[in-house]
Amino acid sequence: MDIRAQVSMVFHLDKCIGCHTCSLACKNVWTDRPGAEYMWWNNVETKPGTGFPTLWEDQSHYKGGWKLNGKNLELLSQNKLDAFIKLFYNPNQPGLEDYYEPWTYQYENLFTAPEGDDQPTAIPVSQITGEPVDIVAGPNWDDDLSGSPLYAENDVNLDELTDEEREQLFEIERISMMYLPRICNHCANPSCVASCPSGALYKRGEDGIVLVNQDMCKGWRACVTACPYKKIYYNWKTGKSEKCILCYPKLETGQVPNCFQSCVGRIRYLGVLLYDADRIAACMSVPNHALIESQRSAICDPYDPKIIALARKNGISEEFIDAAQKSPIYKYVMKWKLALPLHIEYRTMPMLFYVPPLLPVMGKMDNGHYANTIDGFFSGLESARLPIKYLANLFSAGNVEIIEYVMKKLIAVRYYRRSLDMGDIDLVQINRMMREGNVSPEEAEEIYRLTALATVDQRFVIPPLQREEAISETCNPELCRGSCGLGVPVNVERGP
Amino acid sequence: MMDTFLFIALPYVAFVICVIGTIIRIKKWPVSYSALSSQFLEPKALMWGSVPWHIGIVVITVGHLLAFCFPGLWQSMMGKAEILLATETIGFAAGVVCLAGLIVLILRRIGSSKVQAVTSTMDLIILGLLLAQVLLGLAVALHYKYGAAWVSGTASPYLFSLFTLQPNLQFIQDLPVAVKAHMVLAYLLILLIPFSRLIHMFAVPLQYVFRPAQNVVWNNPRHSEASEANYQQEEARREFIKGAAGITLGCGVLAIGTVDKVYNFFFGPRLSAKEEEEIMSTRLKRLQMTANQRKLELERQTSNFILVSALSDLKANEGKYFIDFNMNTAMAFAGEDGLPILMSAKCTHLGCTVSNQVDEKGQVLCPCHVSFFDVKTGKPNAGAPAKNPLPMLPWAIMDKRGKVIAERAASGQITGDTALSSIKECNVYITRDLEGKA
Numbered sequence: 001m002d003i004r005a006q007v008s009m010v011f012h013l014d015k016c017i018g019c020h021t022c023s024l025a026c027k028n029v030w031t032d033r034p035g036a037e038y039m040w041w042n043n044v045e046t047k048p049g050t051g052f053p054t055l056w057e058d059q060s061h062y063k064g065g066w067k068l069n070g071k072n073l074e075l076l077s078q079n080k081l082d083a084f085i086k087l088f089y090n091p092n093q094p095g096l097e098d099y100y101e102p103w104t105y106q107y108e109n110l111f112t113a114p115e116g117d118d119q120p121t122a123i124p125v126s127q128i129t130g131e132p133v134d135i136v137a138g139p140n141w142d143d144d145l146s147g148s149p150l151y152a153e154n155d156v157n158l159d160e161l162t163d164e165e166r167e168q169l170f171e172i173e174r175i176s177m178m179y180l181p182r183i184c185n186h187c188a189n190p191s192c193v194a195s196c197p198s199g200a201l202y203k204r205g206e207d208g209i210v211l212v213n214q215d216m217c218k219g220w221r222a223c224v225t226a227c228p229y230k231k232i233y234y235n236w237k238t239g240k241s242e243k244c245i246l247c248y249p250k251l252e253t254g255q256v257p258n259c260f261q262s263c264v265g266r267i268r269y270l271g272v273l274l275y276d277a278d279r280i281a282a283c284m285s286v287p288n289h290a291l292i293e294s295q296r297s298a299i300c301d302p303y304d305p306k307i308i309a310l311a312r313k314n315g316i317s318e319e320f321i322d323a324a325q326k327s328p329i330y331k332y333v334m335k336w337k338l339a340l341p342l343h344i345e346y347r348t349m350p351m352l353f354y355v356p357p358l359l360p361v362m363g364k365m366d367n368g369h370y371a372n373t374i375d376g377f378f379s380g381l382e383s384a385r386l387p388i389k390y391l392a393n394l395f396s397a398g399n400v401e402i403i404e405y406v407m408k409k410l411i412a413v414r415y416y417r418r419s420l421d422m423g424d425i426d427l428v429q430i431n432r433m434m435r436e437g438n439v440s441p442e443e444a445e446e447i448y449r450l451t452a453l454a455t456v457d458q459r460f461v462i463p464p465l466q467r468e469e470a471i472s473e474t475c476n477p478e479l480c481r482g483s484c485g486l487g488v489p490v491n492v493e494r495g496p
Numbered sequence: 497m498m499d500t501f502l503f504i505a506l507p508y509v510a511f512v513i514c515v516i517g518t519i520i521r522i523k524k525w526p527v528s529y530s531a532l533s534s535q536f537l538e539p540k541a542l543m544w545g546s547v548p549w550h551i552g553i554v555v556i557t558v559g560h561l562l563a564f565c566f567p568g569l570w571q572s573m574m575g576k577a578e579i580l581l582a583t584e585t586i587g588f589a590a591g592v593v594c595l596a597g598l599i600v601l602i603l604r605r606i607g608s609s610k611v612q613a614v615t616s617t618m619d620l621i622i623l624g625l626l627l628a629q630v631l632l633g634l635a636v637a638l639h640y641k642y643g644a645a646w647v648s649g650t651a652s653p654y655l656f657s658l659f660t661l662q663p664n665l666q667f668i669q670d671l672p673v674a675v676k677a678h679m680v681l682a683y684l685l686i687l688l689i690p691f692s693r694l695i696h697m698f699a700v701p702l703q704y705v706f707r708p709a710q711n712v713v714w715n716n717p718r719h720s721e722a723s724e725a726n727y728q729q730e731e732a733r734r735e736f737i738k739g740a741a742g743i744t745l746g747c748g749v750l751a752i753g754t755v756d757k758v759y760n761f762f763f764g765p766r767l768s769a770k771e772e773e774e775i776m777s778t779r780l781k782r783l784q785m786t787a788n789q790r791k792l793e794l795e796r797q798t799s800n801f802i803l804v805s806a807l808s809d810l811k812a813n814e815g816k817y818f819i820d821f822n823m824n825t826a827m828a829f830a831g832e833d834g835l836p837i838l839m840s841a842k843c844t845h846l847g848c849t850v851s852n853q854v855d856e857k858g859q860v861l862c863p864c865h866v867s868f869f870d871v872k873t874g875k876p877n878a879g880a881p882a883k884n885p886l887p888m889l890p891w892a893i894m895d896k897r898g899k900v901i902a903e904r905a906a907s908g909q910i911t912g913d914t915a916l917s918s919i920k921e922c923n924v925y926i927t928r929d930l931e932g933k934a
């Protein structure tokens with residue numbers, strides 16, 4: 001057993017209001033510079049929808065992630081030999097038109113235009129060429145357009161749905177949608193790292209953050225293709241690839257990443273998971289429907305004395321072990337089994353988990369009213385507004401049972417709280433529901449508290465990352481104090 | 497002078513700057529270089545440009561390197577007509593593929609405003625140089641055929657002389673301008689590597705083939721300390737196994753060797769006296785050859801007259817080969833007037849040895865690229881690849897007592913008593929001091 005710690009995340013989708021505050025908090029700090037204008041390390045998608053870059057989930061086109069070849073995991077995008085031909089031209093790399101051409105407006109014109117009959121206007125100009133552009137697409141072009149045949153119907157997660165289910169989904173009265181905020185998953189089995197010909201991508205051993213070494217990156221773009229979540233972006237100006245860094249300079253000084261800190265809906269949780277790195281490959285080599293369980297089996301119990309001893313042996317500090325025990329992530333993922341990774345079938349073992357949304361599922365109309373009675377509620381799951389199958393395609397590699405388990409538990413918790421607050425539900429019924437939902441009153445209470453009432457300190461349990469130890473050999477922490485993340489900041493420039 | 501600059505100074509300067517510049521850029525400013533791909537901005541034309549260009553240029557570069565690094569092997573391979581033909585064809589095809597790719601890349605760089613946004617002046621310079629270089633290469637291949645063969649007598653030894661720090665321009669002096677320009681451009685491109693995007697050629701990620709899929713970096717000294725103990729244990733075991741394996745292997749090899757020697761000593765095949773004699777005599781012959789060669793060289797360094805042949809032995813229709821003062825082949829004929837004709841046998845085109853058989857038109861043939869030379873004047877036929885006549889060598893006729901009867905100066909002027917009847921018994925020599933300063 002090789003116990004490693006991972007700073008991982010849970011997004012509670014029921015609480016996301018689709019405000020994009022997170023995206024902007026990230027953009028303003030990290031990607032507001034030439035070459036990175038089009039990058040959205042954090043973006044929020046409307047589902048059903050085509051996402052960003054357009055149709056990123058269509059791996060028959062983009063070839064991201066791993067495929068199972070017999071018992072072995074292989075990259076979908078390349079093998080060790082054709083990787084060399086693909087240095088010259090990568091047939092599956094998304095191009096500018098798959099994202100959008102970044103633009104700004106010619107604001108000076110508003111002040112400098114000569115006097116004339118018309119009001120001066122600020123026309124849009126490309127941030128790449130400076131020439132006027134016709135805006136044909138932008139990030140979140142399909143925002144809130146879940147009913148649109150142009151976007152939502154192309155969502156690849158709808159592929160396996162029956163015609164009837166599709167019709168239900170797009171019936172005008174019933175149209176529903178959810179928001180899906182996405183950042184890099186800081187995967188435990190990252191295909192981006194495995195694809196990098198130069199070995200510039202790496203996973204930090206202490207906290208599991210996946211980073212691109214800008215010195216070593218030679219712009220081969222293999223990772224852009226290999227990441228199935230399209231969370232690596234090629235900077236057209238510097239000629240290097242970039243990705244979400246989980247705000248490590250902030251984490252290293254004990255602060256919360258920007259997108260977490262700014263989240264209006266407080267949907268985001270951050271904490272430590274311990275997992276067994278020796279089992280990664282084996283865990284990700286099982287059939288699709290078993291993937292969720294097999295990922296859980298690699299995540300270790302932070303209270304188990306054997307695990308603690310092994311963790312210590314690997315140099316994991318007491319503070320990390322303590323954080324792992326208090327981790328809200330461990331609760332959502334392992335204890336309550338409510339949070340699921342996005343598209344586990346890509347087999348990268350993502351370390352960002354989502355609690356699937358309940359609201360659209362429950363919002364079933366009955367005679368022009370929202371169905372609110374408890375009878376047959378669980379059986380109503382099948383005709384839910386957002387088909388269970390659709391959620392399963394997103395969060396459990398198509399395994400409907402897992403989604404049903406989560407939904408039942410979430411519904412049970414909700415009715416339990418309702419019965420406490422309103423007292424309008426029969427106790428026998430509540431008990432039956434809790435049994436079917438696999439949840440005890442104590443647990444329901446705990447879930448409710450962490451979901452609805454949690455304070456900052458409960459949502460974000462960040463251990464000291466002890467970066468000062470790591471750099472102690474190259475730089476005296478006293479002297480490096482104040483510099484970015486205790487490192488030496490280097491300007492990434494395009495050379496001659 | 498110009499040649500010294502272009503073919504001795506420039507290559508050294510280019511090489512030194514390239515090596516030092518590249519090392520500095522890679523070590524001190526690694527963040528500044530990458531493949532600088534613009535596929536993101538413009539993928540379509542890029543595919544038709546980048547792929548053919550890179551594949552073509554890799555094939556061609558490998559070919560050039562093989563010819564320069566293994567001249568012996570290369571030469572013997574090119575001796576076979578089929579291999580030579582195949583090599584020429586592959587090289588030429590790769591060149592055409594390169595050219596096509598390059599043209600697409602240039603048009604794309606000029607044509608797309610997005611690509612222009614990431615284009616520097618240096619990019620344009622490099623593209624221009626590369627275009628010129630590829631065109632020159634193709635022109636040489638078309639016009640001076642079988643470069644794969646003649647390179648071993650010209651550019652390869654020249655480059656070798658550069659590498660051994662004894663630059664010798666003799667090998668390339670007679671090369672056509674196009675070939676020389678191709679070399680100069682190559683030096684310029686090498687010079688520009690560290691200052692341009694060309695440096696990405698040193699980023700070829702060969703290590704990718706061998707590295708494990710995942711790459712985990714620990715910064716934490718506690719992790720290394722904690723795993724130090726484990727590691728040391730394992731390391732010790734590994735070292736022990738390695739050592740043991742090494743010793744076993746070494747002993748094994750030694751043992752086999754010893755057993756073999758001992759066995760041969762007692763039971764091995766005995767050489768018969770005749771076989772032994774043969775071995776000795778080949779050895780002797782080899783020594784003799786070296787000695788002769790050496791003697792010839794010394795002789796040519798010290799004496800002013802070197803015997804070619806008895807005058808009466810010279811024939812009009814078949815030249816007699818000999819070695820001149822520069823250790824080059826030359827040949828001697830009997831002229832119509834009874835006086836000897838001595839001319840260089842080193843073709844003025846690319847230096848092959850010209851045949852000594854005179855045809856009915858009074859010409860000798862250089863077989864390499866078919867140049868005919870007139871025996872009387874040394875002039876090549878019209879339209880031959882060789883443009884300059886074979887130089888005539890000065891000679892002297894001496895009688896048995898060493899008295900010069902007649903001689904021909906480098907200028908071609910003949911002095912002395914050529915009508916002497918006893919001239920038939922005299923010998924022909926080549927002369928040094930009269931040999932033109934060429």
Ligand code: SF4
Binds near residue numbers: 191227348
């Ligand atoms: S989500 Fe992040 S860690 Fe996972 S493959 Fe993509 S870039 Fe790599």
Ligand code: SF4
Binds near residue numbers: 023267
């Ligand atoms: S800030 Fe929070 S609530 Fe708003 S879109 Fe982002 S994740 Fe959703």
Ligand code: FES
Binds near residue numbers: 845846847862866
């Ligand atoms: S070397 Fe080319 S014709 Fe003689």
